[in-house]
Amino acid sequence: MQTIKGPGIFIAQFAGDAAPYNSLPSICKWASDKGYVGIQIPSWDKRFIDLEKAAQSKTYADEINGIVQQAGLQITELSSHLQGQLVAVNPAYNDLFDAFAPDAVKGNPKARTEWAIQQVKYAAKASQNLGLSSHGSFSGALLWQFVYPWPQRPAGLVETCFTELANRWLPILNVFDECGVDLCYEIHPGEDLHDGISYEMFLEKVNNHPRACLLYDPSHFVLQGLDYLAYIDHYHERIKAFHVKDAEFNPTGKQGVYGGYQSWVNRAGRFRSLGDGQVDFKSIFSKLSAYDYKGWAVLEWECAIKNSEDGATEGAPFIRDHIIKVTEKAFDDFASAGNNEQFNRDLLGI
Numbered sequence: 001m002q003t004i005k006g007p008g009i010f011i012a013q014f015a016g017d018a019a020p021y022n023s024l025p026s027i028c029k030w031a032s033d034k035g036y037v038g039i040q041i042p043s044w045d046k047r048f049i050d051l052e053k054a055a056q057s058k059t060y061a062d063e064i065n066g067i068v069q070q071a072g073l074q075i076t077e078l079s080s081h082l083q084g085q086l087v088a089v090n091p092a093y094n095d096l097f098d099a100f101a102p103d104a105v106k107g108n109p110k111a112r113t114e115w116a117i118q119q120v121k122y123a124a125k126a127s128q129n130l131g132l133s134s135h136g137s138f139s140g141a142l143l144w145q146f147v148y149p150w151p152q153r154p155a156g157l158v159e160t161c162f163t164e165l166a167n168r169w170l171p172i173l174n175v176f177d178e179c180g181v182d183l184c185y186e187i188h189p190g191e192d193l194h195d196g197i198s199y200e201m202f203l204e205k206v207n208n209h210p211r212a213c214l215l216y217d218p219s220h221f222v223l224q225g226l227d228y229l230a231y232i233d234h235y236h237e238r239i240k241a242f243h244v245k246d247a248e249f250n251p252t253g254k255q256g257v258y259g260g261y262q263s264w265v266n267r268a269g270r271f272r273s274l275g276d277g278q279v280d281f282k283s284i285f286s287k288l289s290a291y292d293y294k295g296w297a298v299l300e301w302e303c304a305i306k307n308s309e310d311g312a313t314e315g316a317p318f319i320r321d322h323i324i325k326v327t328e329k330a331f332d333d334f335a336s337a338g339n340n341e342q343f344n345r346d347l348l349g350i
Contacts, residue, residue, distance in 0.1 A: 001289055001326040002293070002294050003324065006244075006298065006320070007036050009034070009298060010300045011031065011048065014301070015027070015048070024041075024047070024064070025067050032071045036073065036316050038073055038075070038076040039076065040136065040298045042082075043080045049078070054130065055122035055125035055129065061126065064130065076132075076296040077132055077241055078127055078135055078136070079136045079137065080119060080137045081137055083119035083123070084137030084140060085100060085141075086100055087113060087120065087172070088113075089109065089113070089140060089141070090143070101115065102115070116140075121175045123135055123137070127181045128180060135184060136186055136241050137186070138185065138191050140192065142164060143157070143161040144191070144192060144194075162192070166205030173212055177210065182240040183213060184213045185214060187214060188220050195221075213239070214239045216288075217245055219277070222247040228279070228284070232284070236291035240295055241298070244318075244319055245299070245302060246272045246274050246303075247277045255268045257269065264304040265304045267304075270305075271303055273306040274314060274315050285322045299319060
């Protein structure tokens with residue numbers, strides 16, 4: 001077993017135009033002062049990293065690492081969630097998701113997809129140059145609006161979707177393999193990979209690609225009623241990144257999973273700061289430790305009620321208190337009779 005690394009913090013939700021949230025040196029100092037030892041960097045935010053430059057220049061990547069290390073931190077992973085989302089977009093969402101794209105490709109879905117694919121490939125090479133082993137992203141979605149179909153889905157629609165999704169991602173996965181980096185899909189409502197079954201369907205289409213791994217975030221499973229502990233039992237070998245995010249689901253006689261079109265604070269299911277929701281983190285950290293998870297525990301803060309500064313302040317000690325320093329020996333080693341093959345045979349009468 002191996003002790004989980006952390007606490008880390010995903011800085012995307014804290015980025016802003018004012019100090020200390022507007023540059024890599026200042027936000028690193030802020031995170032370090034909060035008690036974090038790692039940061040996950042959003043690769044789309046040039047205030048923190050120029051992704052293309054990091055992919056093409058090892059010298060620049062070393063400079064980024066130097067800034068982070070000067071604050072006493074390490075980079076946990078890069079994130080390309082926004083670019084990954086744009087790898088696959090159903091036309092129904094074109095206008096909304098253009099907000100994630102640069103002006104040069106807005107209004108041009110084909111060019112936007114090509115841009116997104118290149119961005120995620122850059123993320124693979126940048127991760128390699130930074131000495132990282134895992135990377136977080138989204139799968140995108142061609143099929144999501146058909147998740148609860150009426151009228152019924154046409155025959156073959158799901159098959160066609162996952163074939164196309166695999167065709168788009170397989171070349172990207174191959175680049176990640178060449179770079180020695182695991183591509184970790186965050187399984188998330190709104191993505192075609194939103195639960196275990198949909199992930200398995202995708203995995204089959206990409207021929208069980210060794211780099212098609214998982215970013216585990218239990219909050220998204222609470223909100224869809226999925227057993228997030230059993231999920232670890234099923235997929236622990238593929239879990240290579242971990243967002244520590246809390247959530248709660250309190251259905252009523254008027255509202256359930258779909259939320260009645262309400263704002264986050266008025267939904268039955270909503271994200272909460274660590275310790276304010278329903279996620280059983282003690283069991284999660286125990287399972288991940290027992291399964292020898294070698295990655296980081298990274299706070300992703302998205303609370304519907306509490307302010308972000310308090311969420312960040314409380315997050316570091318919460319994660320630190322849940323990280324289990326794994327034992328180096330069995331509790332009953334003191335009573336061991338040693339390893340003697342003849343003695344064992346005598347005990348068995350053979």
